[in-house]
Amino acid sequence: MVDETDMVEFGLLPFDVYVATKWDPNSSLTKTQQFRSLVESWVRLGKKGRNEYPEDDYPLPEEIPPYVPRDLLTDEERARDGQSAAVLWIRTWYGRKNDPASQSAADDGYKRLRSILSSNDIDSCLEEHSFFEKEDEFGQDGTDSEFIDGIARGTPGSVPSYMLTALMRKPDTLDGLSQRDWPEEFYEMDDNLDMMQCMMVVVADRKACEEGWVLFLAVNQSGEVLPFRVRESADYATQLISNYLDGQCLDENTRNPEDDVEHYMREGDGWA
Structure with missing residues (x-):
């Protein structure tokens, strides 16, 4: 429940102004589709x-024109948007459709993963609203171009659809509110601004649920x-999140961040 002081x-949110400017009352898209489209274009603005x-x-x-929807975010989402740490944990593997055994195994593996995170005090790093775990929003059966048989590809340069779905709950996450206005000299200081990390997306895909290797x-x-x-093992995943939140x-785990590489932080069993 949101306190009135948090309303x-x-x-008053930067994304509100974008919505008020861009909303098309004559669009052929549904309300949800247009909302998602605006979230994507908002993110891509940089x-x-x-x-x-x-x-x-x-x-x-x-x-603000009366046709602009004011209920795209709930009161709770509006109160916390842009305020929390820029880490999104997203579960994408729920087993194969129409395969109860696969779905049960996926659930068991994910419960094991979350249990390990809890034992390593994940709650001290992330609040519950940083976890996105609803199958009807994030489930896929391995046919999407972003996955190979349930394993996330993490293609460089892509804007993951599951990340956009999560950002529909908090569109200003990439900027926050307290530090969203970067000074002009900052852009001139770094010629390779697009190689700077501004957010971490943690993916619990098939490899994470079955083998413990979190992306x-x-x-x-x-x-x-x-x-x-x-790729980090289940037991060290909380530590990697904590390290990011500490800056x-x-x-920093590679000599060349421009290498198109999926690096395993350690050898052996992801559950060990």
Whole structure:
């Protein structure tokens, strides 16, 4: 339950202003489809583009057209959007469709994974709303181009659809609110801004649920997956998340972050 002091009126989040500017009342898309499309285009703007919303002042509620939906986010989602650490944990493997044995095995493996995370105090790193685990939103049967038989590809340069689905719950995650306005000199300081990690997406795919090897993706300011990816064992997954929250990006585990590599942090059994 959201306290009244935490309520965020529509129009006060940067993404609200984007929605108010871009919403098309005559679109052939459904409300959810148009919402998702706006989340994707918002993410792809990059930090500099997103910082233009609002350019000067937030619009007054009465200045927002009446056809603009104000219920795309729940009160709880609005209250926490942009406030939490930029880590998304997403379960994508739920077993094969119409295969109860596969689905049961996937559930058992995921319960084992979550149990190990809990024993390593994952709650001190991530709050529950950073976990995305609903099959009807994130389930897939291995036919998607983002997966090979249930195993996430993490293709460099891609903007994962499962990440976009999660960001529909908190669109301002990539920027936050307290540090969203980067100074102009920052963009001039680094010629390779697109290689900087701005968010971590942790994927519990088939390999994670069956073998304990959790996939860690570094995401840049435009929502694109960076080339260097990491597979970490179940027992050390919490530590890798903690390291990131302490300021250690994934590229610190390699000499060349531009290598298109899925790196295993250790040898042996992912459950060991």
